[in-house]
Amino acid sequence: MICLENNDEMITIFVMGKKHRVPGSLTIMKAMEYTGHQFRRGAGCRGGFCGACATLYRKKGSYKLEGALACQKIVEDGMYIAQIPFSPSEKKTYNLNELKPDAPTILEYYPEVSRCLACNTCTKACPQDIMVMDYVQASLRGDIEQAAKLSFDCLSCGLCAVRCPAEIVPYNVGQLARRLYSKYVVGPTQHVLDRVKEVEEGKYDEEVKELMNMPLDKLKVKYNTRDKVEE
Amino acid sequence: MTRLAYYPGCTLKTNARNFEESTMATAEALGVELVEPGRWNCCGTVHALAKDDVMHHLAPIRNLIRVEELNAEGSVDSKKVVTLCAMCYNTLKRSNQVFNQDSDKRKKIRDIMTKEDTQYSGGVEVIHYLEALKEQGWDKVAAQVKKPLKGLKVAPYYGCLLLRPRGIGIDDADSPTIMEDLLKALGAEVVSFAYSQKCCGSYHTVHMREVVADLSHKILKQAEVAGADMLVTACPLCEYNLGQRQTQVKQQYPSFNSIPVVYFTQLMALAFGLGEEATAFEANRPEPTPLLKEKGLLE
Numbered sequence: 001m002i003c004l005e006n007n008d009e010m011i012t013i014f015v016m017g018k019k020h021r022v023p024g025s026l027t028i029m030k031a032m033e034y035t036g037h038q039f040r041r042g043a044g045c046r047g048g049f050c051g052a053c054a055t056l057y058r059k060k061g062s063y064k065l066e067g068a069l070a071c072q073k074i075v076e077d078g079m080y081i082a083q084i085p086f087s088p089s090e091k092k093t094y095n096l097n098e099l100k101p102d103a104p105t106i107l108e109y110y111p112e113v114s115r116c117l118a119c120n121t122c123t124k125a126c127p128q129d130i131m132v133m134d135y136v137q138a139s140l141r142g143d144i145e146q147a148a149k150l151s152f153d154c155l156s157c158g159l160c161a162v163r164c165p166a167e168i169v170p171y172n173v174g175q176l177a178r179r180l181y182s183k184y185v186v187g188p189t190q191h192v193l194d195r196v197k198e199v200e201e202g203k204y205d206e207e208v209k210e211l212m213n214m215p216l217d218k219l220k221v222k223y224n225t226r227d228k229v230e231e
Numbered sequence: 232m233t234r235l236a237y238y239p240g241c242t243l244k245t246n247a248r249n250f251e252e253s254t255m256a257t258a259e260a261l262g263v264e265l266v267e268p269g270r271w272n273c274c275g276t277v278h279a280l281a282k283d284d285v286m287h288h289l290a291p292i293r294n295l296i297r298v299e300e301l302n303a304e305g306s307v308d309s310k311k312v313v314t315l316c317a318m319c320y321n322t323l324k325r326s327n328q329v330f331n332q333d334s335d336k337r338k339k340i341r342d343i344m345t346k347e348d349t350q351y352s353g354g355v356e357v358i359h360y361l362e363a364l365k366e367q368g369w370d371k372v373a374a375q376v377k378k379p380l381k382g383l384k385v386a387p388y389y390g391c392l393l394l395r396p397r398g399i400g401i402d403d404a405d406s407p408t409i410m411e412d413l414l415k416a417l418g419a420e421v422v423s424f425a426y427s428q429k430c431c432g433s434y435h436t437v438h439m440r441e442v443v444a445d446l447s448h449k450i451l452k453q454a455e456v457a458g459a460d461m462l463v464t465a466c467p468l469c470e471y472n473l474g475q476r477q478t479q480v481k482q483q484y485p486s487f488n489s490i491p492v493v494y495f496t497q498l499m500a501l502a503f504g505l506g507e508e509a510t511a512f513e514a515n516r517p518e519p520t521p522l523l524k525e526k527g528l529l530e
Contacts, residue, residue: 103245118272118290120347137272141241165286 011077028055028081029070042085048072051155054084054127056162067125067159087158089169094176101180103142110173113140115166122160122170128153132160132170139177147174148181235363236298236312237265240274240319247316247467249511253496254315254360256509260375261367266307268297274319275326277434285339291326292340295355311356313363315496317392317466324357324399359393359401361409361465361495369416377504379418383526385498386422386459387411388450390469391430404428410463413495417502424457426450431472443472444479451480451490460522461491463498470494475516491519501528 008023013031020035029043044052053070060078070083092109099105106113113136122132135150151174161169198204214222243251258265271294279287298312314320330337331353341350364372387410394400394407402409407428411421429450432443451473454462464470474492481487493515500509501523512519523529 103241116273116290117286118275118293119286119343120289120293124346131270133272134270140273141244143244 014080031075046071051157054157101144101184106139125159125163147177234264234307236307240316242467249514250494252511253500256505257499274322278325288326291323321392373416376502384460385419386454388462422459426453431469463495489517
């Protein structure tokens with residue numbers, strides 16, 4: 001349900017070229033729902049974390065093609081909007097246990113990385129303000145640590161890949177770099193090993209069983225009153 | 232200690248680590264601190280020759296911006312940037328020239344880089360490490376020599392990118408002397424040979440190995456005929472084609488005698504007596520150590 005603030009000013013937006021009047025305080029996602037669109041793909045967490053709602057738009061009178069997450073960006077008057085519910089990308093499969101954390105590994109799976117022109121279009125397209133070009137470049141020279149750290153906030157929304165003139169899929173490269181970094185540079189951490197052992201020894205079996213058998217109404221109450229870890 | 236900006240380039244962090252390690256050690260010995268920017272990208276590899284190919288100037292210009300940033304924050308003493316790889320040197324220097332001499336391209340480059348934090352002023356000077364050494368003076372280099380390379384016959388191999396085109400190259404395009412001067416300062420015996428500026432085949436090594444093996448054979452054979460024990464180079468791609476490709480050369484020319492190829496900085500580190508970590512010979516193929524032991528330069 002969409003709650004409108006009092007006296008919310010109505011503005012004009014264009015969804016896939018069709019004109020609509022919507023309240024000006026809505027996000028692109030809510031505005032599209034306001035106009036009657038239903039999201040079957042291209043919507044997930046609605047909180048800016050999952051990267052499912054990549055959207056391209058142009059502002060009135062601007063030559064610039066811009067990108068955003070539909071659940072985060074507030075609509076503007078005269079905005080032209082096209083949702084990118086899915087960005088087709090070639091995602092390689094590999095066995096992490098057989099790889100080395102170096103440049104040849106990156107180039108074996110994603111050779112198009114070597115076509116990077118450092119034009120920085122990916123960085124400008126990123127709704128997370130990640131230095132995408134810098135992490136692509138770091139991976140090209142085998143600096144796995146920098147590639148992993150710079151790409152850490154990536155949601156895999158795909159806007160960088162849609163915009164890259166060298167047809168690189170930066171988010172897949174970043175993901176490979178982060179996997180290599182955690183497997184080979186950081187290595188396993190003791191607290192994770194301890195917890196996995198606890199799980200395997202059945203420490204939480206009782207608790208999980210209890211949750212599985214809980215009636216839905218009680219489960220809802222438990223969920224809504226759960227302990228949250230403060231950021 | 233003089234602090235100079237240093238642009239490594241991707242190969243110096245991967246296949247040519249021995250070039251970087253030997254350079255760092257020799258620079259330190261000479262009282263030069265080479266400062267690598269926190270951010271940098273590929274140089275652009277190969278200067279864009281097509282007139283309308285402005286896009287390929289972005290990568291080199293971006294790196295020059297990083298140098299200006301280093302200078303602005305006071306981490307280096309000048310707006311000079313030292314390069315090692317001959318390809319990086321050539322690409323950065325030529326794009327810098329385009330930016331400063333062609334106002335149309337300068338405007339286009341700036342337009343593409345719109346809405347970015349920093350714009351390039353054009354004020355960076357791109358130099359090669361060999362030029363930085365020359366500027367210090369060969370006597371200063373000679374003063375650091377602990378173990379002169381006596382009896383070692385070395386052929387300097389320039390290749391293309393250090394010398395051409397005119398106005399970009401670090402020395403006279405037809406009769407360069409800069410590597411000869413360095414080798415003399417190190418106490419080595421300089422062997423001049425006809426093919427010291429002949430192309431090694433460059434990127435043909437990726438898909439036309441036999442062409443590269445053929446060219447490498449000609450160059451190496453000439454050096455051998457001229458009496459050289461080994462070759463020195465300043466280019467990771469030349470090192471690869473002349474050195475690592477010798478297995479292929481041997482297949483095509485069974486009577487070929489292998490001959491070591493090293494970076495000039497490795498011989499500096501050897502002559503300066505900086506130790507194994509600095510000379511970093513273990514990555515070179517064919518291995519130069521047996522020859523150097525034979526000459527009494529390594530234990």
